Amino acid sequence: MIKLDAMENPYDLPEQLRHDWLQHLAGVNLNRYPDADMLPLRRKIAKRDGVDPEQVLLGNGSDEIIQMLLLATNPGTCVVPRPTFVMYDMISRWLKRPVASAPLRADFSLDADHFLQVCAREKAEIAFLACPNNPTGNLWDEETISRIARGLNGQLVIDEAYGPFAERAHTHLISSNVMVLRTFSKLGWAGLRLGYLLGDADQIAHLNKVRMPYNINALTQASAEFLLDHFDVFEQQAAVIRSERERLHKALARIKALTVFPSQTNFLLVRVPDAAAVFTGLKQAGILIKSMHGADPMLAQCVRITVGTTEENDAVIAALKEMSL
Template identity: 40%
Template sequence: MTLAPIRPELRGKSPYGAPQLDVPVRLNTNESPYPPGPELVADITASVTKAVLDLNRYPDRDAVELRTALAAYLSESTGVTRTFEQVWAANGSNEVLQQLMQAYAGPGRTVLGFEPTYSMHRTIAESTGSRYISGPRRPDFTLDPDAAVAVIREEQPDVVFLCTPNNPTGLSLDPETVLAVHDAFGGLLVLDEAYIEFSHEESLLSLLENRPRLVVSRTMSKAFGFAGARVGYLTADSRVIDALQLVRLPYHLSTVTQAIAGAALRHRKGLLQHVEDTKKERDRLIAEMRFLELTVVESDANFVLFQVPDAPGVWRRLLDAGVLIRDVGVAGHLRVTTGTPAENDQFLRALRELGGSSTARNDRAGLPSLEA
């Protein structure tokens, strides 16, 4: 029986995904290694118990209480005053980005990113029928503002993605570079700050003032350790929020999701202490890996990108040792998520057993690279 034809631009594509394997140490998807503590679990349980009493009713379709709490968190943590009218929330930052593409990109419009970067930027853009262009980076993965401005002026995209700290490299952008990109075109600039809480640098939220074409997206998956809850958000001019309400599905955030996200925000002080622990461990990983004579990219995120001569082979040998990290498709590089001190010790021990910088001596070359 003949199937209905899929859209031509989707033919031959592979779905986004990272391997989910049952191994002792999983350091491949940039999750927090710290589960919710007992006080948060109790609050979530109570909040869900209250919420389920009204599950016969639709949720607050505008999630005003949650957006108000997110605005308070942004104001408190950055010193930049935000109101709920300037904040939007959805099921993970990917849905937030998808809604932006539905409103500001789509057929006949162009989206620009600078790869390597978060691969879902391209995927979401293309899935909404947009034309996606990859801009240049320097060999060290930094962004050359002059080169970025040149490609923007040539292509005149409708949407530009900048990721800071960037995934998978961990590098941050300075405000001057962001402003140079912003001023080079007349479309929407999306600043993806999914990992900003782990950064040595401050958030660039202050750049939003008097810049209605600038959007800053965030997630609760990383710093809040809420990857399983699927809550993402953005902050922007209130007119951007109005545009997103035109494309969002009705009642897109469930009553339960809104309830548990609110509980996490009430316990943010304790949750963000884990961020400080992760930052210390990330810096330790970098120092230890450099001691092994590995070339490591500086990181402002909760992961580290490092260079190896045979990335697929080293990935396989680490997996054989019970440690799962990520081959992100950057030639000669692997990415490791920062785990608990014990998990990081196991990863470092496995690296040492491979011979540190001598990981080039690997007779298992030719193994296939995993999808970025």
Template identity: 35%
Template sequence: MKALKPHLLALPDYPYTMAQALIKLDQNESPYGLPPELKAELASRLAELPLNRYPRMHAETLAERIADFEGWPEAGVVVGPGSNTIIFALVAAAQRVLDVSPSFVHYEHSAHLLGAPYRAVPLREGFELPVAELQEALGEGEPGVFFLPNPHTPTGAFFAPERVSSLCQTAAAAEWLMIIDEAYYQFAPADMKRQALGEAHLGILRTFSKAWGLAGARAGYLLASEEVARVVRNLLPPFGVPAPTALAVELALEHPGYVAEAVEKVRRERDRVYLELKAHPTWRAYPSHTNFLLIRTPDAAAAYQGLLKKGVLVRRQDHLPGLAGAIRVTIGTPVENDAFLQAAFELAREERGNEKESEDATGED
């Protein structure tokens, strides 16, 4: 196909394959959506929405509401149909891209799609932030955009603010734009929004897909300087945020109290699942400051398929650097989490049974 750019033809698809299961714990969605009374109010407002009309060009009304909610200048707020689209626009604007490894795959995927030079610095042992190595990378060559998810995906680790601040200072001195992706900030002990306010070389990326329980609505936003926001906004398609999406998010912003309640439920369940997995004979769960757990298993394919056969869908992560044997499980409702735990320990018992049969068979020979 000569009409298309050659490098695009050779690129693999985005690394996600849809599968069906009774219990879906593979995409880090909130198990709790809008409360019933807000759903009823949304239905009422949607009934009055003129769908024959285009939405605002860049979701200006929603951007104004987000600015009020976040205490951020409205000119520095960019809204998109999911934070992925904003990441794509940032990469399109970047001279080059710096990342950590492993990381959220969309940074690298976007760089390859857009032909942007890409470099990833491996995390240290225990998923520790490699500050010195990143500072060295920031000092080499022309500047670009540096993405750092914190809390980190896919590991669930939280990088201490003082270490992140050190990187922010280095990035600013080297004229890099540093984007801290805070998709899971509600589950963490701190965030970097206050430090980013007024900093031209620092931006914050957030989403309504996780703690807000609005993954199906598809909305994310960037908090940045007016200059950066203008460039990113111009790279997003006009009328890109559908009117129903804007309406749902505006309603949620009017009633943010439900989010704190949902987050607390998820935190309690996350800690419970983590503690119960300590008794698993072969799986190791890592501490998390998100709504998911990364789990190291002897065989990620076997763990994934075994859970799927028992009606529980999780996400394999063993294709990522340094995550051999890893799977990722979203924290769901208590009932869903109990089903996952039951399946996980059943697999362990079945594995022990198979090993014993093999030993007995060997003995008979």
């Protein structure tokens, strides 16, 4: 099965790097608890991202950091755009935190004034903006995001899970109430479960109080420290994925029955005549994608296709061309 349903990087580690990584892991003492403070790893990440190690909080995937944020922030409403990444809403509800949403416009752009009005009306304590957004794939314009950053009274979390595939980052907006969330999952380390939050040092210290002491296991810590020294490999893979995304976009846009939305991520949102039929047809062709139909009225008859390798993308193009859409 060609797996294009979870926004994973389709490329595994190159042979030599895999060999060296395994040798590095052989030095880990499994009988010992992991390093709870993880200063060496935070230092490496901080250096790469141009912040201080005290500004870095590590999580077992960014999902865990979303949970920490929703646990540690004052009780009060969480505001999100709609549609967006489902975990903001789900985790808020698990934690009995009210959630309010501001719908995107029909073209998936975000109305900053309306978003801020909803935040003010609901007395938002926290808001999440996925930049670029999942599942729509687009990146809201800079002025929209900075206006929300300036105008919000509560905490703003700018989630850059798809940052490696986007034309712009937002670390310059970090302040006492604006944080940036990142993950290594989409860059090729989904199996390691490692995400991080960048923010004001006081905010990070506050959030660190709800972090489980050993939330990042020893193998993940050792892997990340090793792989960060070979980051060019993953940056090159991301560049290939970006150019494959453009190629896939063009090829699918040529199929009359499809509407392909602009993407700054490693996936494409595509409106098809019948999402269930396309999902089943691709599955029969050995390709697994995600149907978004039913997730939100704005996503009616939409499917989300992760960008794969050249061969995988060719298989998607061929299968969709063959279907009588």
